[in-house]
Amino acid sequence: MIDDKYDIVVVGGGPAGTMAGAAAAKAGAKTLILERDAVFGIPVRCAEGVAVFHLKRFFDIDEKYVAARLEGAVLHAPDGSEVPVASEDFGMILERTLFDRWLAENAARAGAALLTKSDVDGLINPNGRVEGVYFTRLNKRYKVKADVVIAADGVESRVARWAGIPTHLKPVDLESTYQYLVVGIDDDHNNIHIYLGNEIAPGGYVWVFPKGKGIANVGIGVLTKYCDGGTAFRKLNEFIANRYGKVSIIGEAAGGVPVARPLKNPVKDGFMITGDAARHCNPVSGGGIAAALIGGNAAGEVAAAAVAKGDITESALKVYLKRIDKDIVKYHRRTYRLKEGVIKLTDDMLNKTAHNVLKLPPEKRTIVNIFLRGLASQPKLAVDIIKAFI
Amino acid sequence: MEINTISETKTVIPILIEPQKCDLCGACIGVCPPDCIVLTDHTLAIIGLKCILCRICLSACPVGALEWNSDNDNTKMLKSVENYDR
Numbered sequence: 293m294i295d296d297k298y299d300i301v302v303v304g305g306g307p308a309g310t311m312a313g314a315a316a317a318k319a320g321a322k323t324l325i326l327e328r329d330a331v332f333g334i335p336v337r338c339a340e341g342v343a344v345f346h347l348k349r350f351f352d353i354d355e356k357y358v359a360a361r362l363e364g365a366v367l368h369a370p371d372g373s374e375v376p377v378a379s380e381d382f383g384m385i386l387e388r389t390l391f392d393r394w395l396a397e398n399a400a401r402a403g404a405a406l407l408t409k410s411d412v413d414g415l416i417n418p419n420g421r422v423e424g425v426y427f428t429r430l431n432k433r434y435k436v437k438a439d440v441v442i443a444a445d446g447v448e449s450r451v452a453r454w455a456g457i458p459t460h461l462k463p464v465d466l467e468s469t470y471q472y473l474v475v476g477i478d479d480d481h482n483n484i485h486i487y488l489g490n491e492i493a494p495g496g497y498v499w500v501f502p503k504g505k506g507i508a509n510v511g512i513g514v515l516t517k518y519c520d521g522g523t524a525f526r527k528l529n530e531f532i533a534n535r536y537g538k539v540s541i542i543g544e545a546a547g548g549v550p551v552a553r554p555l556k557n558p559v560k561d562g563f564m565i566t567g568d569a570a571r572h573c574n575p576v577s578g579g580g581i582a583a584a585l586i587g588g589n590a591a592g593e594v595a596a597a598a599v600a601k602g603d604i605t606e607s608a609l610k611v612y613l614k615r616i617d618k619d620i621v622k623y624h625r626r627t628y629r630l631k632e633g634v635i636k637l638t639d640d641m642l643n644k645t646a647h648n649v650l651k652l653p654p655e656k657r658t659i660v661n662i663f664l665r666g667l668a669s670q671p672k673l674a675v676d677i678i679k680a681f682i
Numbered sequence: 683m684e685i686n687t688i689s690e691t692k693t694v695i696p697i698l699i700e701p702q703k704c705d706l707c708g709a710c711i712g713v714c715p716p717d718c719i720v721l722t723d724h725t726l727a728i729i730g731l732k733c734i735l736c737r738i739c740l741s742a743c744p745v746g747a748l749e750w751n752s753d754n755d756n757t758k759m760l761k762s763v764e765n766y767d768r
Contacts, residue, residue, distance in 0.1 A: 337707060411722055428722075448708030453717050461712045463738055468709055470744040516713060516738070522746020546744040548709025 308567025315592025333392030370489030471511030
C-alpha cells in the first residue's frame with residue numbers, strides 16, 4: 293500500500309497540500325499526500341471566508357461545501373460607526389470540513405495517493421539535501437523517498453525548519469486567534485462583520501462570519517506582540533458577553549495565523565514550501581485559503597514538471613516563485629506594508645478613517661483597494677498613506 | 683489526550699503546558715525561535731535543553747495553556763535573553 297519511493301511527497305492535507313498533490317498527480321507525477329489527522333478537513337482552524345473568484349480560477353463551485361453566500365462586509369469602528377464596503381474581497385463562507393474533504397477527493401481522482409493518521413516526524417536529508425520523509429502511522433514508522441518534498445504543514449511549519457529554511461515568526465507577525473461557532477445571534481447574516489479597536493482586538497480584529505441565519509463563526513485575532521497568554525480567548529469572551537449576552541456555542545478552535553511577508557526563498561534542491569507554512573497569508577485580513585489554492589497548485593505543477601525533466605535543483609524549482617509572484621509575493625508584500633500601518637492606528641484614527649470613508653459613495657468604499665492603490669503609486673510606508681487619508 | 687513535557691534532557695524549565703487548555707493549534711511552534719516545541723498527534727512538549735526562556739510562546743497561545751511557573755524561574759538565564767528581538 294505504501295511504496296518506498298514517490299516522485300512527489302506532500303506533507304499536510306489542507307488546501308495547499310491537496311491542491312499541490314492534485315496538480316502534481318494531474319501532471320503525471322507519482323504523488324503521495326500525508327495528513328496527520330484522521331480525516332481531511334478536521335479539525336477546522338479557520339474563519340472559512342473566501343472570495344468566489346479565487347475558487348472559480350480552479351474549479352466550478354460545488355454548493356455542498358458552501359455554507360453561505362454574502363453580499364458584502366461591514367466594518368465597525370471602535371466608536372460604533374458602521375462602514376459598509378463593497379463585496380469584491382468577500383464572497384462566501386465555506387464549510388471547511390466538506391471543502392477540504394472535497395479537495396482531498398479531487399486529489400485522489402487526479403491520481404494522488406493519500407494517507408491519513410500519518411505524522412511526518414523527520415526528513416531524509418543526508419548532507420542537507422532533502423530526499424524524502426519519515427512518518428509514523430499507527431505506531432509504525434515508514435521511510436519514503438521522494439524526488440521533491442512539498443511542505444504544506446501549516447503555521448507551525450516544522451518540516452521547513454528540518455530542511456534548514458528558517459520559518460520562525462516574530463511576535464509582530466503572528467495573530468493569536470480563537471473562534472466559536474455560535475448559534476442564536478440575530479445579526480444581519482448577509483454580510484461579514486469586522487470589529488476594529490485596540491480594546492476589542494489589539495493588532496487584529498473580531499470577525500462575525502455568518503454561516504446561515506442565526507449561526508456564525510465569531511472569532512478574534514490579536515497580534516502576539518500585544519498579548520500575554522490567553523488574550524485571544526479572554527477578549528473574545530468579553531466581546532461575546534458585551535455584544536450578544538447569552539449564546540449557544542457548538543464549536544470552538546484556537547489557532548495561529550501568520551501575518552508575515554511571504555518567505556523569500558521557499559525552495560531548495562528537491563524541496564518546496566507552500567500555504568501557511570510558506571507564510572502565504574494575507575497580512576491584513578489573515579485570509580489564507582486563496583493563497584493556499586494558488587500557491588499549492590503552482591507548487592504541484594512546478595514540482596511535477598521538474599521531476600519530468602529530471603532537474604529538481606533549486607534553480608529549476610524556482611519557477612514556483614515566478615508563478616506566485618503577482619498573486620502572492622508582490623500582493624502580500626504590499627499588503628504587509630499596509631499591515632505595518634494598520635496595527636499602529638489608534639482608536640481615534642480608526643474612528644476618523646471610518647467617518648471619512650463614510651463620506652465616499654458606497655461603490656468606492658473598497659477600503660483595502662483604496663489603500664493599496666495609494667501604496668502602488670506611492671511606495672512609502674502605509675502609515676503615511678493612512679495619515680494622508682485622515 | 684495526553685500532553686506532557688519531555689524530561690529526557692533533565693532540564694527543568696519554568697514553562698508548564700496545561701493539557702486541559704491546549705488545543706494543539708501550533709501557534710506557539712510558529713513563533714518559537716529555537717524550535718524547541720514538539721507537536722505530534724496528541725502531544726505538545728517543550729524540549730527544555732533548547733528553550734531560551736523568551737516567553738514568546740506564552741504570548742502566542744490563544745488560550746493561555748502555557749504558563750510561567752515561577753517556582754522554576756531562573757532569572758540568570760532570563761537576563762541573557764531579555765534583549766531578544768521581539
